[in-house]
Amino acid sequence: MFQRVSRRAFSVLVVAEHEAGKIGQGTLAAVTAAKQINSGPVTVLVAGSDAAAAAEAAGKISGVDNVLHAKDAKYDHAVAEQVSALLVSLQKANNYTHILGTASNEGKNFIPRAAALLDAQPISDIVSVVSADTFVRPVYAGNALATVQSTDAVKILTVRPTAFEKAAAEGGSAAVAEASGETASGPASTWKEDQIVKSDRPDLGSAKRVVAGGRGMKSGENFEMLYKLADKMGAAVGASRAAVDAGFVPNELQIGQTGKVVAPELYLAVGLSGAVQHLAGMKDSKVITCINKDPEAPIFQVSDYGLEGDLFKEVPA
DSSP states (O other): OOOOOOTTSOOEEEEOOEETTEEOHHHHHHHHHHHHHOSSOEEEEEEOTTOHHHHHHHHTSTTOOEEEEEOOGGGTTOOHHHHHHHHHHHHHHHOOSEEEEESSHHHHHHHHHHHHHTTOOOEEEEOEEEETTEEEEEETTTTEEEEEEOOSSSEEEEEOGGGSOOOOSSSOOOEEEEEOOOOOOSOOOOOOOOOOOOOSSOOTTTOSEEEEEOGGGOSSTTHHHHHHHHHHHTOEEEEOHHHHHTTSSOGGGBBSTTSBOOOOSEEEEESOOOOHHHHTTTTTOSEEEEEESOTTOTHHHHOSEEEESOHHHHTTO
């Protein structure tokens, strides 16, 4: 005997990232992934005592059916213990079948903890949805793709923002409801401060053009030429892990397997060899160009256009 399954049999909770009343681009990609999972309802969770504007913005996203706003101040800085406890409470109360976060530093912080509390295996950094229980994610620094099927009652995922189209930020009309959850039990992390580098340049994760420097820049002072070039191009500035580890630039500029994943329309790599770990974070760029004096550098193999030359002569010109 066949049983008809309701279209609301599956329900997805998307955890929003937001700042200054605006929903992050990664969350828009996560909403797209959520809609690909099934045709059931998509709920967006916005957490924070000063996030009313962000909650209203979440309600306008096309494809969103419900918005939950957790107003308690303990969620203000996305401390993993508090957010994961909130997710567990909401899942038990609403029986979500899928919980999605962004594959960002924030999402990678609380999603694994929430999965452990729900006795589920998280599937990280998905780049494609095959079905409600089967997903594709990169492995071996992006050199291979694994198709993973989950048998857990609750599927807990992080979504690679560059792999999915962004849902329209306008067009939805979801109502906003209040949400609350349990306080984390046991020792918890404590927020101290946010150190935010303010810049007029585009955000690295969503910029249409990116200029990235590597160890070949030789010093942090030499990155000034990339900053000037980026300002002329309207681009964001990134760096390889080698440049970050050498202290040339701060950690938030790192692109690669252990940094940010970007997919701009134009990616310019300067003095950057193109190690496989770095390629994992930028190889989906639409057009890749490079400047390097070593013709054997791996970056030339993935570049659409390459200039063999001394960056200290080519860039200032």
